[in-house]
Amino acid sequence: MRVMITDDSPMIHKLLKKMVEEAGHEVCFIAENGKEAVENVLKVNPDLIFMDITMPVMEGIEAVKKIREMNVNVPVVFLSALGDDKTINSTKSLGIAGFLTKPFRKEDLFNLLKKVEGENA
């Protein structure tokens, strides 16, 4: 799969890229905020987006709403340190493929990648 990472943390870019590649997938684009993801999603056409929630310029939930308004139904996995019940509930109407709380375990990430790959097949 071709994976887009949207996160403002260079540490998460490096860590996630390493794990995604270890699982046999390709990181096709790294966006540093939601606006960059919205602006590039059609051009990049990823199979999966990892989306942080708290970011400068445009936060993740708003970015996914805009992506859905563009009729792009790419699977999205939210990846956030903030994972309270209200935040998770507010992402459910966006048709997301998963929610990973930071810090995440490699096995949980691999399982999610497998699940999304299976659903895309």
Added chain:
Amino acid sequence: MLKELLNCYKVAFKTRFEDFLNLSPELVEERDSDEQIDFEGVVSLVGITGEKKGRVIFYLSEEFLKMLYRLIYGEEESLNEMELYAVAAEINNIISGNAITLFNNESSKRLFLSPPSIFSGKLSITTPRINSKDLIYKIGNLKIAVSIGLEGGI
């Protein structure tokens, strides 16, 4: 409210370090923050927004950040400043995110976080009109200070 938030930070700090990094942080001191703090090293600041305003400051040494980097990436390569700052930003973001998650799930109030900011060098930090507590942790022979402050305080 500060007391409840402080408890959430204590749980988040201990569990995240133990579960994900196999480190055992020891809380060695809890005290009221001084109005002005002089510090040399790396400071990571996250703002608290939502139904209450505040801020969380992590005071971190370069040695501690290097140790975290090695544990997270399993690499011994030499680090540049930006990589150290990225670790400082994310450690505050993760601990604060987890603490605010615990707080929001237990409280009728809802808090959010701003993206982290990093400062380094010789710093003098003053945050008036805020009530703040410091948690001092020891991990091995390294110390970390976390200052948690809310407008209106306790």
